[in-house]
Amino acid sequence: xxxxxxxxxxxxxxxxxxxxxxxxxxxxxxxxxxxxxxxxxxxxxxxxxxxxxxxxxxxxxxxxxxxxxxxxxxxxxxxxxxxxxxxxxxxxxxxxxxxxxxxxxxxxxxxxxxxxxxxxxxxxxxxxxxxxxxxxxxxxxxxxxxxxxxxxxxxxxxxxxxxxxxxxxxxxxxxxxxxxxxxxxxxxxxxxxxxxxxxxxxxxxxxxxxxxxxxxxxxxxxxxxxxxxxxxxxxxxxxxxxxxxxxxxxxxxxxxxxxxxxxxxxxxxxxxxxxxxxxxxxxxxxxxxxxxxxxxxxxxxxxxxxxxxxxxxxxxxxxxxxxxxxxxxxxxxxxxxxxxxxxxxxxxxxxxxxxxxxxxxxxxxxxxxxxxxxxxxxxxxxxxxxxxxxxxxxxxxxxxxxxxxxxxxxxxxxxxxxxxxxxxxxxxxxxxxxxxxxxxxxxxxxxxxxxxxxxxxxxxxxxxxxxxxxxxxxxxxxxxxxxxxxxxxxxxxxxxxxxxxxxxxxxxxxxxxxxxxxxxxxxxxxxxxxxxxxxxxxxxxxxxxxxxxxxxxxxxxxxxxxxxxxxxxxxxxxxxxxxxxxxxxxxxxxxxxxxxxxxxxxxxxxxxxxxxxxxxxxxxxxxxxxxxxxxxxxxxxxxxxxxxxxxxxxxxxxxxxxxxxxxxxxxxxxx
Numbered sequence: 001x002x003x004x005x006x007x008x009x010x011x012x013x014x015x016x017x018x019x020x021x022x023x024x025x026x027x028x029x030x031x032x033x034x035x036x037x038x039x040x041x042x043x044x045x046x047x048x049x050x051x052x053x054x055x056x057x058x059x060x061x062x063x064x065x066x067x068x069x070x071x072x073x074x075x076x077x078x079x080x081x082x083x084x085x086x087x088x089x090x091x092x093x094x095x096x097x098x099x100x101x102x103x104x105x106x107x108x109x110x111x112x113x114x115x116x117x118x119x120x121x122x123x124x125x126x127x128x129x130x131x132x133x134x135x136x137x138x139x140x141x142x143x144x145x146x147x148x149x150x151x152x153x154x155x156x157x158x159x160x161x162x163x164x165x166x167x168x169x170x171x172x173x174x175x176x177x178x179x180x181x182x183x184x185x186x187x188x189x190x191x192x193x194x195x196x197x198x199x200x201x202x203x204x205x206x207x208x209x210x211x212x213x214x215x216x217x218x219x220x221x222x223x224x225x226x227x228x229x230x231x232x233x234x235x236x237x238x239x240x241x242x243x244x245x246x247x248x249x250x251x252x253x254x255x256x257x258x259x260x261x262x263x264x265x266x267x268x269x270x271x272x273x274x275x276x277x278x279x280x281x282x283x284x285x286x287x288x289x290x291x292x293x294x295x296x297x298x299x300x301x302x303x304x305x306x307x308x309x310x311x312x313x314x315x316x317x318x319x320x321x322x323x324x325x326x327x328x329x330x331x332x333x334x335x336x337x338x339x340x341x342x343x344x345x346x347x348x349x350x351x352x353x354x355x356x357x358x359x360x361x362x363x364x365x366x367x368x369x370x371x372x373x374x375x376x377x378x379x380x381x382x383x384x385x386x387x388x389x390x391x392x393x394x395x396x397x398x399x400x401x402x403x404x405x406x407x408x409x410x411x412x413x414x415x416x417x418x419x420x421x422x423x424x425x426x427x428x429x430x431x432x433x434x435x436x437x438x439x440x441x442x443x444x445x446x447x448x449x450x451x452x453x454x455x456x457x458x459x460x461x462x463x464x465x466x467x468x469x470x471x472x473x474x475x476x477x478x479x480x481x482x483x484x485x486x487x488x489x490x491x492x493x494x495x496x497x498x499x500x501x502x503x504x505x506x507x508x509x510x511x512x513x514x515x516x517x518x519x520x521x522x523x524x525x526x527x528x529x530x531x532x533x534x535x536x537x538x539x540x541x542x543x544x545x546x547x548x549x550x551x552x553x554x555x556x557x558x559x560x561x562x563x564x565x566x567x568x569x570x571x572x573x574x575x576x577x578x579x580x581x582x583x584x585x586x587x588x589x590x591x592x593x594x595x596x597x598x599x600x601x602x603x604x605x606x607x608x609x610x611x612x613x614x615x616x617x618x619x620x621x622x623x624x625x626x627x628x629x630x631x632x633x634x635x636x637x638x639x640x641x642x643x644x645x646x647x648x649x650x651x652x653x654x655x656x657x658x659x660x661x662x663x664x665x666x667x668x669x670x671x
């Protein structure tokens with residue numbers, strides 16, 4: 001009874017009980033539970049629901065935009081573009097068709113390095129399901145899915161320069177091989193489309209398919225690529241009433257086709273056995289686009305430290321990320337090992353030594369990096385009239401002849417004021433790394449600290465000493481490269497030794513074919529900052545590292561200096577300097593010379609870079625950039641007119657904006 005009397009009766013509205021103490025206590029409990037539920041609910045929403053909501057919104061927007069992209073008629077983006085920018089100019093093909101030009105000479109397109117597709121025909125177990133699919137070009141989807149497997153298959157054997165055992169990667173054939181590098185990024189597609197406007201089709205167009213990783217002669221040894229070019233050109237000429245072909249090589253394809261012209265007339269078994277008049281019978285013109293006739297300094301940086309300006313800048317912006325292994329994949333070492341197996345890259349090492357590229361205290365472009373404000377007049381003389389010039393960058397303290405320097409001081413100091421140590425006799429051996437910890441072997445791992453220091457103590461490297469440097473830091477690599485390519489200047493072109501294939505891609509060690517009616521053009525962009533030299537530093541020592549890096553902290557003394565971020569810039573198309581693209585047609589082959597004994601006519605056509613006016617123009621129709629140049633309307637018009645039957649004189653002869661003729665005259669080369 002006592003227990004019952006002391007028991008409190010809870011408040012209940014149903015029973016009619018109205019004790020205020022019970023009501024207040026119950027309200028507090030309800031409020032506490034409600035606040036707990038709200039707190040718990042908000043915590044769960046902020047952690048998971050927000051993420052799911054965000055992902056859902058992104059996916060929904062992406063699907064909606066993808067639907068619009070596929071459902072929207074092609075005319076609508078064009079209409080929007082016209083509404084903003086005004087009527088678009090006719091593409092060159094449409095313009096020339098209105099003038100009455102039609103397809104005439106068959107056209108052969110020769111892609112350059114990295115722009116042609118490669119597909120897998122045999123591989124390791126990790127590449128299961130990829131047979132017959134692209135490993136290079138297209139979406140690059142397999143790179144993201146299985147990067148180490150992809151690297152293994154895209155690399156060549158480091159001893160032979162051919163396929164590794166159990167792997168077969170072959171070039172894609174047909175026009176689709178190099179029309180687009182990746183989705184939306186054109187290479188040859190714009191030129192092909194414009195050729196189609198004046199009547200060309202696949203039977204009158206041929207895209208050369210070759211494995212751009214291999215040395216030029218090995219493309220014949222493994223795939224008979226040079227024989228296929230010969231057969232296809234002969235077929236095109238035979239099926240077009242005897243009309244000769246117009247060949248349009250791009251970038252490294254220029255050197256590859258120069259090798260072909262020597263190969264096709266050389267006797268078998270080393271050559272194609274076509275006879276000394278094969279080129280005269282089958283080729284109307286060779287229109288070289290972005291031609292690295294004499295190489296490119298970029299190749300030095302890539303072989304030396306797997307860097308160029310963009311990579312060095314990215315490294316400087318994220319040093320804690322890129323200086324270490326990216327996701328544990330040792331990215332830079334993988335890239336260097338892969339790149340150094342591609343023998344074709346040796347063709348891009350600068351040719352001609354100090355005679356062409358300059359020495360410690362001089363260079364052909366010693367008066368600076370200038371471009372024309374106004375377009376030059378078309379004429380066949382060396383000059384384009386008096387054009388107003390502006391300095392894109394100042395060359396104070398810059399010496400273009402010093403391709404590689406260790407420190408700004410040695411890049412600028414006159415050679416009489418410093419001494420250089422000889423690195424070639426410094427023995428290697430005190431290894432900087434425990435090789436058992438090196439998952440990716442590089443030749444740097446066997447150099448040692450003394451050898452690394454000796455390389456830096458040499459201070460400055462010109463085109464005359466850069467080969468000695470590469471032979472020292474990578475002897476096995478360069479031994480293979482030296483068996484396929486040469487970089488000198490011939491004293492006597494009648495010497496039988498120049499009949500070897502390793503000289504055929506060097507225009508300074510071989511003759512043009514005996515084809516006086518043939519024409520050779522050099523078509524290249526100008527007005528863009530182009531890598532011409534580098535300032536290096538020795539990297540912080542660590543196991544299995546790449547010991548040299550571009551010193552991005554080095555800049556010139558003024559904001560407009562040609563030295564920025566450790567890179568010395570000159571004029572060109574961002575990849576090939578003007579002196580490399582223009583010298584042979586400006587002087588080396590101009591008229592009858594020992595390099596051009598039959599007097600093949602040569603023309604220079606420069607295209608002054610103009611960026612796109614807005615994003616709707618994409619990569620622009622007046623770009624002078626190395627690859628974008630293939631979409632330059634002025635260049636395409638020149639190609640189409642020659643294919644339709646015009647000559648260089650019909651185009652107006654030379655068109656230049658730079659001082660290429662003046663620079664060429666400064667090069668003391670026996671002609």
